[in-house]
Amino acid sequence: DGGITQSPKYLFRKEGQNVTLSCEQNLNHDAMYWYRQDPGQGLRLIYYSQIVNDFQKGDIAEGYSVSREKKESFPLTVTSAQKNPTAFYLCASSRTGAGGYTFGSGTRLTVV
Amino acid sequence: AQSVTQLGSHVSVSEGALVLLRCNYSSSVPPYLFWYVQYPNQGLQLLLKYTSAATLVKGINGFEAEFKKSETSFHLTKPSAHMSDAAEYFCAVSGGQETSGSRLTFGEGTQLTVNP
Numbered sequence: 001d002g003g004i005t006q007s008p009k010y011l012f013r014k015e016g017q018n019v020t021l022s023c024e025q026n027l028n029h030d031a032m033y034w035y036r037q038d039p040g041q042g043l044r045l046i047y048y049s050q051i052v053n054d055f056q057k058g059d060i061a062e063g064y065s066v067s068r069e070k071k072e073s074f075p076l077t078v079t080s081a082q083k084n085p086t087a088f089y090l091c092a093s094s095r096t097g098a099g100g101y102t103f104g105s106g107t108r109l110t111v112v
Numbered sequence: 113a114q115s116v117t118q119l120g121s122h123v124s125v126s127e128g129a130l131v132l133l134r135c136n137y138s139s140s141v142p143p144y145l146f147w148y149v150q151y152p153n154q155g156l157q158l159l160l161k162y163t164s165a166a167t168l169v170k171g172i173n174g175f176e177a178e179f180k181k182s183e184t185s186f187h188l189t190k191p192s193a194h195m196s197d198a199a200e201y202f203c204a205v206s207g208g209q210e211t212s213g214s215r216l217t218f219g220e221g222t223q224l225t226v227n228p
Contacts, residue, residue, distance in 0.1 A: 041220075042218055088153070092155075092156075094216075100144075100146055103157070105155045
């Protein structure tokens with residue numbers, strides 16, 4: 001079955017470390033997205049990509065970086081510049097022009 | 113540009129009672145509208161979507177929503193709540209067929225509690 005796979009499900013980071021969250025989809029979707037979710041704050045868009053080798057900043061891109069070298073993959077790096085990275089991170093994908101996203105199951109990142 | 117307002121960050125109902133979660137939208141073009149459900153520590157799952165066909169949309173788990181253009185609303189309802197419906201619900205809007213992109217704008221979410 002097609003879907004989106006996020007890994008790992010839980011991730012622990014020491015202060016000052018960069019970490020990379022994986023997101024892979026086999027839905028042949030053009031667009032992919034990264035969201036951050038904090039309690040009581042809904043979903044906040046970090047980065048999105050509508051085509052391979054191109055991506056745009058969302059509302060809270062500072063301290064994060066992405067790449068889109070393959071259609072299927074959209075990894076997110078949380079850099080040491082992100083001062084409060086503890087959160088639940090969600091990846092999603094969609095077909096351009098169509099309705100709705102398909103979400104991954106999320107990665108919970110904790111700074112220790 | 114689009115925006116979504118979900119009225120009530122927390123809604124509590126008794127098991128067997130009507131569930132009503134409110135969503136109002138703003139869109140400069142005919143919208144596509146969506147409801148998603150999120151269980152703890154999981155991703156969002158699509159409940160239902162409106163894409164300019166029938167205004168009453170039926171989704172999974174007995175939920176439905178009605179698109180009311182005059183009220184710019186897309187409220188989610190279920191006649192009888194089950195304990196398993198306890199979750200967070202998100203309303204979302206996109207620009208529909210008028211836009212080549214498909215970015216969704218999400219509401220802040222409504223946490224539904226079902227009491228026994």
